Amino acid sequence: xxxxxxxxxxxxxxxxxxxxVLCVAFSAILSFSGTEMSxxxxxxxxxxxxxxxxxxxxxxxxxxxxxxxKTGAALILHFLCFIADISVVFxxxxxxxxxxxxxxAVLSVFAVLYxxxxxxxxxxxxxxxxxxxxxxxxxxx
Numbered sequence: 001x002x003x004x005x006x007x008x009x010x011x012x013x014x015x016x017x018x019x020x021v022l023c024v025a026f027s028a029i030l031s032f033s034g035t036e037m038s039x040x041x042x043x044x045x046x047x048x049x050x051x052x053x054x055x056x057x058x059x060x061x062x063x064x065x066x067x068x069x070k071t072g073a074a075l076i077l078h079f080l081c082f083i084a085d086i087s088v089v090f091x092x093x094x095x096x097x098x099x100x101x102x103x104x105a106v107l108s109v110f111a112v113l114y115x116x117x118x119x120x121x122x123x124x125x126x127x128x129x130x131x132x133x134x135x136x137x138x139x140x141x
Contacts, residue, residue: 011058018054053089
C-alpha cells in the first residue's frame with residue numbers, strides 16, 4: 001500500500017466520519033437547546049475547529065495499528081491524545097471554556113463517555129474472539 005492510499009484510508013476517511021458525526025451532534029444539540037436559530041448553527045470557525053479535532057483524533061487512531069503497543073497501552077495513549085485534543089482545539093484555540101471549572105467539567109464528561117465507549121468496544125472485541133485483520137488467504141485454487 002503506497003503512502004497516499006494509507007493516508008486516505010487510515011486518516012482522511014476516519015477524519016471525515018468523525019467530522020460528520022460531530023457536525024450532526026453539534027447541530028442536534030443546538031436545535032434542542034432552544035437557542036436562536038436565525039443564525040447558522042455551525043459557523044466557519046466552529047467547522048474548522050471540528051475538522052482539526054477530527055484529523056488529530058484520526059491520527060491518534062493510528063496508535064491502535066502499531067504492532068509494538070499492547071492494547072492497554074494504546075488505549076491509554078489514545079485517551080491522553082483525546083483529552084489533549086479537546087483541550088487544545090476547543091479550549092485553547094477556540095476559547096470555548098468560560099472558566100477552569102467549566103473546562104474541567106466538560107473534560108470529565110468526555111472522559112466518562114470515552115471510558116464507556118472504550119469498555120463497550122473491548123467487551124465486543126473480547127466476545128468476538130479478538131480476531132485481527134489478517135491478509136486474505138485464498139481457499140480455492
